[in-house]
Amino acid sequence: MDWITDIEALEALYDVPVPASLDKVADRLTPAYRRWIEASRFVILSTVGPEGTDASPRGDAGPVVRVADDRTLLLPDWRGNNRMDSLRNIVRDGRVSLLFMVPGAQNVVRVNGRARVSADAGLTGLFEQAGRHPRTVVEIAVGEVYFQCAKAVMRSGLWSSGDESGSVPTAGEFLKERAVVEDAEGYDAGYPEYAAPRMW
Numbered sequence: 264m265d266w267i268t269d270i271e272a273l274e275a276l277y278d279v280p281v282p283a284s285l286d287k288v289a290d291r292l293t294p295a296y297r298r299w300i301e302a303s304r305f306v307i308l309s310t311v312g313p314e315g316t317d318a319s320p321r322g323d324a325g326p327v328v329r330v331a332d333d334r335t336l337l338l339p340d341w342r343g344n345n346r347m348d349s350l351r352n353i354v355r356d357g358r359v360s361l362l363f364m365v366p367g368a369q370n371v372v373r374v375n376g377r378a379r380v381s382a383d384a385g386l387t388g389l390f391e392q393a394g395r396h397p398r399t400v401v402e403i404a405v406g407e408v409y410f411q412c413a414k415a416v417m418r419s420g421l422w423s424s425g426d427e428s429g430s431v432p433t434a435g436e437f438l439k440e441r442a443v444v445e446d447a448e449g450y451d452a453g454y455p456e457y458a459a460p461r462m463w
Contacts, residue, residue: 284412287409287410288407288408288409289407289408289409290405290406290407290408291333291334291405291408292330292333292334292405292408293333293408296372296408296410297330297333299363299365299370299372299410300326300328300330300336300363300372300374301326301330302326302365303326303327303328303363303364303365303372304322304323304324304325304326304327304365305320305321305322305327305363305364305365305366306320306321306322306327306328306338306361306362306363306364307319307320307321307361307362307364308320308321308338308349308359308360308361308401309359309360309361309362310348310349310352310353310356310358310359310378311352311356311358312351312352312355312356313355313356316352317348317349317352319348319349321338321341323339323341324392327363328361328403329389329390331402333405334404334405335402335403335404335405336361336374336376336402336403336405337386337389337390337400337401337402337403338361338400338401338402338403339387339390339397339399339400339401340380340397340398340399340400340401341392341397341462341463342397342398342461342462342463349401350380350399350401353378353379353380353401354380357377357378357379358377358378359375359376359377359378359401359403360373360374360375361373361374361403362411366422367422368416368422369413369416369417369422370410370411370412370413370416371410371411371415371416372408372409372410372411373408373409373410373411374403374405374406374407374408375406375407375408376403376404376405376406376407377403377404377406378401378402378403378404379401379402380399380400380401380402381399381400381402382398382399382400383400384396386400386402387399387400392462392463393463395463397463433447433451434450434451434454435447435448435449435450435451435454436451438450
């Protein structure tokens with residue numbers, strides 16, 4: 264097996280970038296990018312740290328982030344499993360990328376920038392849900408923003424191929440495989456009730 268080990272060899276396999284793929288990049292949130300991000304309830308947050316990389320799904324009942332200004336996004340850290348992989352990485356290395364998705368839309372919007380974490384009550388208080396606040400808020404300084412080519416979403420049929428969830432393992436099955444639970448079906452059946460009061 265031959266592996267590509269230098270940039271020149273890699274670039275020789277591809278054509279030059281489509282000019283629009285470079286020209287579309289903005290260094291701040293334009294009105295169009297702001298509209299997209301404010302419509303997104305789901306984002307994948309990617310970080311890097313001493314142990315490696317992390318990508319974490321984040322979602323909310325409304326906009327997943329708050330646009331503070333054309334160079335700043337605020338992402339609440341709602342209740343989860345307390346692993347804090349992304350937060351630990353951000354504290355040690357602020358580089359982040361975010362992929363914003365909107366159900367039914369073929370494009371994906373990417374933001375690359377730098378982040379920091381705060382537990383300041385003035386920030387966490389901006390995100391009150393049912394009397395609860397996130398423990399922390401991630402502030403993202405926008406370095407660049409652009410939409411990704413729609414071909415990946417189109418190829419996958421992500422929004423049009425129907426519900427395929429019955430063909431993949433459930434959370435209970437993953438946990439049973441690791442001997443964390445004995446009853447996978449019981450875990451899955453009880454999870455919605457368990458999660459309901461712990462969403463925020």
